[in-house]
Amino acid sequence: MSTDCENLLKKFLVLNPAKRASLESIMRDKWMNTGYEDDELRPYVEPQQDFKDHKRIEALVCLGYNRQEIEYSLAEAKYDDVFATYLLLGRK
Structure with missing residues (x-):
């Protein structure tokens, strides 16, 4: 050494x-x-994250989430079920 x-x-x-x-x-x-x-x-x-992936947002709407609820959860980074599902949809 x-x-x-x-x-x-x-x-x-x-x-x-x-x-x-x-x-x-x-x-x-x-x-x-x-x-x-x-x-x-x-x-x-840590780089700023962009939570505006329209494909994932549309997938959340198809799963039954309310669009306004989605936008609020993503804008505030609420780390609730909506936010968690959004993040999971982005995993590869």
Whole structure:
């Protein structure tokens, strides 16, 4: 194991959370950036989801869901039966 890797692991293994390395400092660590000197590591950002798939909405209507109920559930991301069924219809 390299010295840089060992130093990074030591930052993780600090018992006191207040003294433990932050995510930002971990992302700036030399070992984490080996081979990526020209790029800056950034935290992952979840992409915005688009809940306007007309085929899935029509499938929900065919299953007996009310169109207004569907639109409300999707707009508010209610995570109810309508929203769950919409998501399941999109799985491949």
